[in-house]
Every structure is written in C-alpha cells, then in structure tokens.
Amino acid sequence: MRMLNKISALAIVLTLCSFVLSEPEKITIYLIGDSTVCTQPLSQAPVTGWGTPFAVFFDKTVKVENHAKGGRSTRTFIGENRWQPVADALKPGDYVFMQFGHNDEATGAKFEERHTSPEDYRKNLVRFITETRAKNANPVLVTPVSRRKFSKDGKALETHIEYSKVVAEVSAEYKVPMIDLDTRSRELYESFGPDNSKLLFNVSQPGTNPQFPDGVNDGTHFSEYGARLLAELVLDEMKKSNLDLLSRVIKPASK
C-alpha cells in the first residue's frame, strides 16, 4: 500500500512536470537594425521605428528587445560591439529579426564610416544567421523598409535595389525566412499616393511640431502611424513564412 502511494505520488509529480513542460517557454525576439527599427527618443518625436509598435503584438511568453540603433550599418553594428551581446544572450527558441541596408548602402565621404559593400553586407548577414543558429535560435531576414520616393506617374520607386537583392539571395541560400518589407512598404506608400504617403513619415509644416519648429520633410523616418502600419506588414509577412512565433501573437481576451 505504501509502495502504491509512492507510485501514485510519482505519477502526480510526472503529470505536473509534463504540464509545466507543455507551457510555452519564454522567448526573446531580438531586433537588430537601424533608425527605421529602433526605439526613438522623445527629442525626435514623432519619429518612430517599426520595432516600437511591433513589440506590443506578442503575448506574455515573448519579450522583445529592440537593439536597433540609428545610423548603423551591418559593419558598424558589429564594430561597435552591438551584435556580440545579442549573440551571447541568445537562448534556444529565441528569434533575431535583422533589418539593415539604409546605412550600408550610403555612399559619399560623409557616410564612409558606415558604408558597407554589398559583398561585406552579405558576409555580415551570414554571420548574424550562422551565429544565431549556433545558439539554436531563429534568424529572420527583413529587407530594408523603403524610402518614400515616387516617380512622376505615382509609382513608389525602389530605393534599396542592390541591398534588398542581397537579402533575398541570402534568404534563399541559407533557407532563412524573409520578411519582404521593402516590397510591402512600397505597396503601402503607393496605396496612400505621393502626397498622402507623407502622413506615414516625419513630415510636418513649420510651427506644428515643437520637435521640428522649422518643419521637416523626411522621406526615411516614420511617424507613429507609419511605424505601426509597417509593423502590421511585418506581422502579415510572418504569416507567409508561417513562423512558429505566430502562436505567440497576442489574442484579445474573449468578450
């Protein structure tokens, strides 16, 4: 009888363990990238990186760490020791979303410190992927979100051709899920049109915004509204890749 009790006690313990194990492990999504992704300071409001609205799309089992930083290319992100702490912290099941390009592709004397050739850009992306996978975490490539540039007939023009192509090639070669934010963002801008797409960006008239008293016409950085619509596109693209991560997207409490 005593033995039987022990066995049933053991069975209960095992049941509890399996129950605990069936609860999803907590994971972290690391965002690495540039100013179009990063958390922006109040001094730049309304400028918002898409990582900010993206971070609230997930349930309590997910922590989003936005490591993106304005002005960084793949090369300077590594050079400033911003990647290594992420690589060190990665745990199995974590995700790394990477979106670079804006600063890698910048040319001219002023941007020499950040410019990265397409070859080196490719090598750096492969490094992020390889080191992420070495920790049994999941890399996700994101093509650089488009700048706002329209042709005379109202078509949103490609602004990252060369670097987005590298992302697609790396995605195919290394079988990494890809969020084609470059294409999706251009479709979004086109749906708003040349003039109204300014609403998605940090564009304002003089005197309307204390952060930019002389007005601003920025075709690269987003307003709060633009950043959220882009984050929604990232989420939608995740569905195309059918990422496991989708099971952790927040579900509203039933009414």
Place this chain on the structure above:
Amino acid sequence: MSNKSISAYPETGWGMMFSKFIDTSNTVIYNVAQNGRSTKSFMEENRWAPVVDSLQEGDIVLIQFGHNDEVSTKPQSTTEQQFQANLAKYIEDAKAKKAIPVLITPAARRKFNADGKLEDTHKVYSELVRKVAKKEKVTLIELDRKSQELLQSFGAEKSQWLFNHLKPGENPNYPEGKKDDTHFSELGARKMAEIVYAELKSLNPGSINEHFFKPKPKK
C-alpha cells in the same frame, strides 16, 4: 484624450501625443482622462478630487468633455444644465487652487452625410462649452471646429485614417477588424494634439509656451 492600455492599441488618445510636446525639464503632464467618462462620472468616480488636491499655483488644467455627456441614453450622460454646472465646478475648483483651467470643445466624430459633408455631432454640447468659457472667462480651445475642418479636408473616405479603423486580421488586438469613428489612430491623435498645441501657443494661457519642448540648438 486618455492614455490607452496596450490591449486597446492602436486606439490613441490625443493626450498621449500631446504629452510629447511638453518640455519635461520644467513640466510634468498627468493625463487623467478616461474613456467613457462624462463631467458627472469623472467626479463621481473620484477622479477629479485627487487632481484638485495635487494642484499647485500656476498649474494648467486642460478640460475636454462632451462625448459621453451628450448621449442621453448613457447612464453617465448629463443634461445641458448639469453639463454647464459641472464645467463651472471644474473651473471654480482649479481657480481656487490658483491653477489655470482651459476648456476644450470635444474632438469631432467621423460622421459624413451622403454628400460627403461632415455632420456636426457635438453641436449642442460644444456650444455649451463655449458659453461656459465666456461666462467664466477662461481660455477656450476650439478643438471641435478645427477638427471638423481637418476631417472635412481629409474627406469621407480618407478621414478613416485618422480613426481606429482596422481591417480584419490587420492588428492582433482587433482580429475581426474595427470601424471606430470616435476614437483615433496614432495619426488622428497626433493631428488633434497639433490643433490643441497651435491654439495653446497662440493664446498662451498660464505662459504655457514656456513649457513646450525646445529642441537643442543645432551645432
């Protein structure tokens, strides 16, 4: 106007955007506005008394009600008389603490008629706000009028960008989508905040201009 919980995002109160306009080195902004509240329920729920208690001389109180006061089927609604008396009470309490009350007419709802003209959904209660402001000699911000102009300039279709309109599957907080013509998107909230900012700048109650964000001079 209110701060929204993350579960309601992207619904955005204009107070959330307005708070970004403030110089945090010399100013603290408390957004105590709450969805669904009228001049009456805001007081009954003891949301006003703590504000009065904490008011100091020179503080500024921005007051915007109307949406819930004017809907007579809502339990928190107020009659025209009550609405005016309550606004006067907020003003009186603020003045008693040597604070500066500012009345704001309620932000417009998105309701267009078949001809694409915006309807004046706060007509009666906005007029009451104006009346009280005049009588009590307090600064009035014409958010209703200015936001109606804004909505009209966007037009019947595009004005939905200003509101919490979401397609099914677009946003995880609203899987079935949403068509809310009262509450704002980030864009609408920012535009409303910009209206309030512009009006406050020109009227400058309580020298509020000293309390707006100042960019660092460029090197």
